[in-house]
Amino acid sequence: MLIQIEFQSDVPIYEQVTRQIIEGIARGEMKPGDTLPSVRSLAADLGVNMHTVNKSYHELEAKGIITIRPKSGAIICSTEERALTPEQLRQIEKNLKPVVAEGMVLGATAEQIEHMMKKVFADLQIPAEGV
Amino acid sequence: MLIQIEFQSDVPIYEQVTRQIIEGIARGEMKPGDTLPSVRSLAADLGVNMHTVNKSYHELEAKGIITIRPKSGAIICSTEERALTPEQLRQIEKNLKPVVAEGMVLGATAEQIEHMMKKVFADLQIPAEGV
DNA sequence: TATTTGTTATACAACTAATATAACAAATTT
DNA sequence: AAATTTGTTATATTAGTTGTATAACAAATA
Structure with missing residues (x-):
């Protein structure tokens, strides 16, 4: 890598x-x-x-x-070891918020932001769905 | 405010x-x-x-x-003054990437992350769609 | 036994964050 | 016109972060 x-x-x-x-x-x-x-x-x-x-x-x-x-x-760690606690979910949401807010204020539509998220997913080659 | x-x-x-x-x-x-x-x-x-x-x-x-x-x-600034340049779009995507990647590695599914994004949108009270 | 490993400690330079105080000149208010 | 408010600029200080450098330690590994 x-x-x-x-x-x-x-x-x-x-x-x-x-x-x-x-x-x-x-x-x-x-x-x-x-x-x-x-x-x-x-x-x-x-x-x-x-x-x-x-x-x-x-x-x-x-x-x-x-x-x-x-x-x-x-x-x-294995995926089992990574519990994904409610605390972690809250943290992710907390990290997501300022990025989304800035995008919106700059004039990006919900569709544009969702589209970007899908691009990021694709770039990270999610094994699910796409393949 | x-x-x-x-x-x-x-x-x-x-x-x-x-x-x-x-x-x-x-x-x-x-x-x-x-x-x-x-x-x-x-x-x-x-x-x-x-x-x-x-x-x-x-x-x-x-x-x-x-x-x-x-x-x-x-x-x-007015929405007209905020151009939303390709450079800005790229920056938003760049900001989004590590947050999404971390969520995924911690075991969040694409659906969970998209759901969180919708929660953020709802929290920020987007005038479109939801209302 | 020798090497590699993460750990710990100390020290240093450069930079960032935040505060404090002060003065300036333009804009606004009275 | 005078007084106040404004962002700007400058200087200084304290505390913390970032990154490097060097060294030694003890456990794990080869």
């Missing part, structure tokens, strides 16, 4: 790593049970510091997406 | 102000042509510094949502 860092971006590097790993899992490029590269090797690949990758991994763990086994490695 | 700041939030204050003004416009609580309160008076109301509100207003101007008339005030 390829991770590409934009060093000029206003999105922090550790956040870019987190998002791209999430997208990689969504795309199916990485499956539950798979081991993430060690923080040292991924940091070397990306040309960033070890701690930056480590921060990303801990963010992923906090989100309930991976499990870090100390001195061993990071493993992608 | 009521703006509520969560001082313990990890979302910066100026960003909270920006988002809530956008949501206020989406809800129709503020209409195009309306004048925003002066940076000083809003800052006093919220109990924050003038510069914090000023930063928010300039963010709104950069997004093409308001026009700041120096020494006079900030006015909400």
Whole structure:
């Protein structure tokens, strides 16, 4: 799985790593049970510091997406382990709200926004429906 | 229009102000042509510094949502003035992507995410369809 | 046994967020 | 015309974040 860092971006590097790993899992490029590269090797690949990758991994763990086994490695959680709690659903909705609101105020219609969402789904190659 | 700041939030204050003004416009609580309160008076109301509100207003101007008339005030742009450029559409899609991806990886189905989007639309009281 | 692993600690530079205070000049109100 | 309000600009300070750098530790692995 390829991770590409934009060093000029206003999105922090550790956040870019987190998002791209999430997208990689969504795309199916990485499956539950798979081991993430060690923080040292991924940091070397990306040309960033070890701690930056480590921060990303801990963010992923906090989100309930991976499990870090100390001195061993990071493993992608199974879908069963990822419970999708009401709290998580509320968080997703909270994240969705400002994006949708901004789109609306800028003049996007509900149809346009739904269309964009479908484009995002398609880009992330959902196994359901489309295939 | 009521703006509520969560001082313990990890979302910066100026960003909270920006988002809530956008949501206020989406809800129709503020209409195009309306004048925003002066940076000083809003800052006093919220109990924050003038510069914090000023930063928010300039963010709104950069997004093409308001026009700041120096020494006079900030006015909400009309829908005609808000062009909704392809660049803006791309930005919205870019903002939508990580939120949707995270939801999916956490185990949310496409239906659940679409349902959440409709909840957000309902919460923002879209004049179309629902009413 | 040697290497790799995540962890922890410390330090540093650059940047962001937020506040504080002040002064300026244009716009508005009285 | 005078007083007030306005956004602007400048400077300074405090606190926190981001990212890097280096090092050492102990457990896991080869």
